Amino acid sequence: MNIGIICYGSVGGSGVVATELAKSLAARGHQIHLISAETPFRLGEYQPNLTFHRVDTPAYPLFREPQYLLSLANTIVRVARAFDLDILHAHYAIPHATAAYLAIQILKKTSHGKVPKVVTTLHGTDITLLGGDPSYTEAVAFCIEESDGVTAVSESLKADTYRELKISRDIQVIPNFLDCAVHRRQFTPALRERFLAGRFEKLVIHVSNFRPVKRIERAVEVFARVRAQANARLLLVGEGPDVGKASRRIDQLGLADSVAMLGEQDQVLSLLSVSDVFLLPSSQESFGLAALEAMACEMPVVASRVGGLPEVIDDGRTGYLHAPDDLDGMAASVVRLLADEPLRRQMGRAAREAVERRFCASLIVPEYEEYYRKVLGGGG
Numbered sequence: 001m002n003i004g005i006i007c008y009g010s011v012g013g014s015g016v017v018a019t020e021l022a023k024s025l026a027a028r029g030h031q032i033h034l035i036s037a038e039t040p041f042r043l044g045e046y047q048p049n050l051t052f053h054r055v056d057t058p059a060y061p062l063f064r065e066p067q068y069l070l071s072l073a074n075t076i077v078r079v080a081r082a083f084d085l086d087i088l089h090a091h092y093a094i095p096h097a098t099a100a101y102l103a104i105q106i107l108k109k110t111s112h113g114k115v116p117k118v119v120t121t122l123h124g125t126d127i128t129l130l131g132g133d134p135s136y137t138e139a140v141a142f143c144i145e146e147s148d149g150v151t152a153v154s155e156s157l158k159a160d161t162y163r164e165l166k167i168s169r170d171i172q173v174i175p176n177f178l179d180c181a182v183h184r185r186q187f188t189p190a191l192r193e194r195f196l197a198g199r200f201e202k203l204v205i206h207v208s209n210f211r212p213v214k215r216i217e218r219a220v221e222v223f224a225r226v227r228a229q230a231n232a233r234l235l236l237v238g239e240g241p242d243v244g245k246a247s248r249r250i251d252q253l254g255l256a257d258s259v260a261m262l263g264e265q266d267q268v269l270s271l272l273s274v275s276d277v278f279l280l281p282s283s284q285e286s287f288g289l290a291a292l293e294a295m296a297c298e299m300p301v302v303a304s305r306v307g308g309l310p311e312v313i314d315d316g317r318t319g320y321l322h323a324p325d326d327l328d329g330m331a332a333s334v335v336r337l338l339a340d341e342p343l344r345r346q347m348g349r350a351a352r353e354a355v356e357r358r359f360c361a362s363l364i365v366p367e368y369e370e371y372y373r374k375v376l377g378g379g380g
């Protein structure tokens with residue numbers, strides 16, 4: 001199939017999933033055209049069958065906002081015509097589903113060749129934070145209804161979409177995935193020793209884009225409770241709007257010596273693999289790709305019981321889930337795991353097994369292929 005994949009290239013789960021899907025589909029012989037305003041950070045080296053098309057949005061003094069929706073729709077039209085696309089797969093509804101809808105209207109009026117079918121994948125905040133906002137609802141709901149196929153990354157997100165947008169169409173759940181051959185524990189003793197620095201015994205890690213929904217200050221507060229009971233260090237990996245808040249909270253709680261802020265890292269496997277527990281106290285998480293990456297590296301996750309996280313983490317078997325405001329409960333679970341090596345190893349192994357059973361690219365990418373075929377056959 002000739003498939004156009006539209007995504008955000010900046011660090012974020014939806015862009016990662018879209019790029020990994022693009023790479024896997026290209027490796028399976030499809031012609032893939034990845035369309036994004038930035039080079040997706042997981043794109044990596046040249047790969048046959050995979051072409052990247054940059055969306056350029058020229059600035060003009062009259063425009064207060066850059067016209068990304070228009071330049072994206074325009075790029076989609078050009079790519080669809082030039083490469084005879086069968087499928088246009090929009091990752092993250094806002095505004096990608098709308099750009100795809102607009103491009104299709106243009107192609108229907110102006111092209112003599114085939115017009116691609118549109119598949120929209122809902123990732124989370126496009127529905128739970130933005131989609132339900134009255135500033136966007138009508139347009140988002142309309143373009144989701146108009147897509148030929150719609151997928152959501154969890155049952156929880158599917159339910160949220162019906163509730164928030166009052167739509168009635170069918171939504172297929174296809175969970176996020178990892179390349180399980182690549183995403184596995186890569187333990188480097190020297191790296192662990194470097195972080196332990198001869199002063200600490202255990203490592204707790206949090207990886208995110210430091211947006212408010214990740215509640216990074218709460219992560220620091222959970223760690224403060226852990227630190228009172230265990231000789232642990234916290235590794236904070238990522239960049240985003242709440243980095244400053246994190247630093248301030250670390251200083252207020254007198255934790256500067258036991259927290260390492262590592263900034264954005266595109267390869268987190270080695271960092272995950274030397275750590276003991278992953279902490280994710282988000283207020284909302286439609287799936288929690290970062291938790292899945294930690295589990296693939298045989299690490300238990302302590303997280304909020306919100307959104308799709310219970311579909312990823314089996315409470316008591318592959319990690320522990322708590323009400324988002326139960327910081328004491330999260331800290332107690334982290335301390336328990338840090339103190340009990342056999343329990344931690346057993347849960348880590350169970351976490352890896354859970355990833356292999358349901359979330360490997362080798363299982364999920366064929367689900368997307370089958371869904372494309374269904375949509376092309378008119379049954380989407």
Ligand code: GMT
Nearest residue numbers: 012013014123124125285286287288289
């Ligand atoms: O809002 C974000 O955190 C970014 C967003 C994204 O597009 O990267 O994350 C969402 O999509 C990811 C990939 O499907 C999911 O793993 C995240 O759970 C989801 N974030 C939220 O629901 C908050």
